[in-house]
Amino acid sequence: MKRAKYIIKCLKEAGFEAYMVGGAVRDYLRGVVPHDIDVATSAAPEQVKALFERSIDTGIEHGTVMILIEGQGIEVTTFRTESGYSDNRRPDKVEFVNSLHEDLKRRDFTINSMAMTEQMAIIDPFGGQEDLAAGIIRAVGLPEERFAEDALRMLRAIRFSGQLDFQIELKTLGAIKSHATRIQSVAIERIKAELDKVMISSAPDISMTYLVETRLNQFLPSGGLFEVDWSRYTRTDDPLAGWFYLLNQNGETFAALREYRFSNQDKKDLQRALEAKGLSEWDAWVYYSFTERQLTLALSDSDARHSVREQQEALPIRSKSELAANGRDLMEWTEQKAGPWLKEWTLLIEKAVVERRLANDKEHIKDWFIDEYHRHA
Ligand code: ATP
């Protein structure tokens, strides 16, 4: 907030208007530390850039420049309106306007359409404070029009309901129901990003109830999968936990979520978590072979989730590189050349050490190995 105030002060000294806007004002009024602060100004992007030493053109064609202060970036956006969303993603045209009021009007919900001066005076033309106090998400203007302009807003309303534990106002809710099919035109990455935020929100079941009630889910890839009992889902800070819950509740494999374009890492972790979940017992070898994230995902109980790390830290070794003997030792002891046998025997030793049948000590490993090797030869 200190840095944003400094930016506002500089802009005002140069004769421009400048305010904190959007989510930061909402969070400030809720008594929550905002994770990023946006500034809106009457200055044009080039005028903003000229006032500060370091800036990045993050979205200059949309009027946004990022100002860097003490290594932290603050987005400064010129007052603007948006018009025409033919692809339902970004406005076809951004028009700069010369009033804050016009800028606030284009924003999605009343709670997100407030501004604040550097003296913390609130500018609230659409009743955002009242809705914030009442716990209501209400579209600015006519909800039908606003969702027709940008279909992602429907999912944003649903996401905020779970993040804030708020209700969606009736007309806004009705408009989501009647425009639900339009969500299909939104890029899957943006849909996935909103759903990830739902998964880690404080009340995912509120969002999920709205998602199903509005039938918005019906127009998402594999949308039927969302129709499970979310009241038994315990959130974590990892969105993948929600996706895991959804797959597990439906008895589905990862293939059902293919269209969401998970990263390869997330895909692997989801698949491994399902594998781990299917195991009847988690012994030392399981704790050794799966990562902390994979095992945590497979657990629904938060106490059990916390014990994964403890269990892993108690293992005699955490990876093959910690073994007191390596492939070269095995070759020396057997006077054999490298080959597939090396990998097989290393695995046997690894397993014996992990399961505490063998001490992780070179002499012990040598005795054990030579003994076993000759027995199998
Ligand atoms: P978060 O805490 O998730 O960052 P936020 O309210 O800051 O919430 P952002 O996506 O960062 O949300 O957007 C910043 C602000 O820009 C919003 O508060 C809102 O005023 C406006 N905004 C963002 N997306 C849209 C949209 N699709 N339509 C209209 N206004 C939007």
Ligand code: MG
């Ligand atoms: Mg934000």
